[in-house]
Amino acid sequence: MFRRGAPAFRRRSPTGAMLFACWGDVVGPAHAALTTPHRLSTGTLTVACAGPVAMELQHQADMLMARINTWCGEPLVARLRFVQDPTAGIRRKPAPRRNTTQTCTLPDMADESLRVALERLGTEILQTPTKKT
Structure with missing residues (x-):
């Protein structure tokens, strides 16, 4: 069976794309103001963080993964990886x-x-x- 969206979804699943598009709704406005999702690969979500928020998010990783997976309706994220990025959270x-x-x-x-x-x-x-x- 041929799917029209198949070429686009080879790079990112529909649920993963929705996660990136609705990041503020998933993690809340406070976290969304300081973070930006960068990459989702084999269960690892890489999140860019502005400032020293990465340490705080490390402590909340289990809660964030549960929140993300509940929002997605499937166990999409098994691990969070945080990277520093001064432009994280800035919406164009x-x-x-x-x-x-x-x-x-x-x-x-x-x-x-x-x-x-x-x-x-x-x-x-x-x-x-x-x-x-």
Whole structure:
């Protein structure tokens, strides 16, 4: 049986991908502010830690593994490995949008909803910042 997601899941299981995407929900906001999951390989989850939080997390490793495995619904993590990383916990914010007043207007069309959708799309394109090379 062929699965569409098979190539993507060769590198990371669906549950592992969800763990990385929902890290803040799994470990809580306090830990998520200082940690970032880096790699999950053969039951070992490598977690980057900012500052001296690694020592504290070492003491809470059993509790964190139980919490992670309960959230995943399967015994996904058997061991935690902590590494120092000053950028851990920093979530990248999307680039600020340009404040422009460019809008796209189209002439009247037979299908009014299509015209409105195309105008909205055109306005988004006009307001998207361009990358300078």
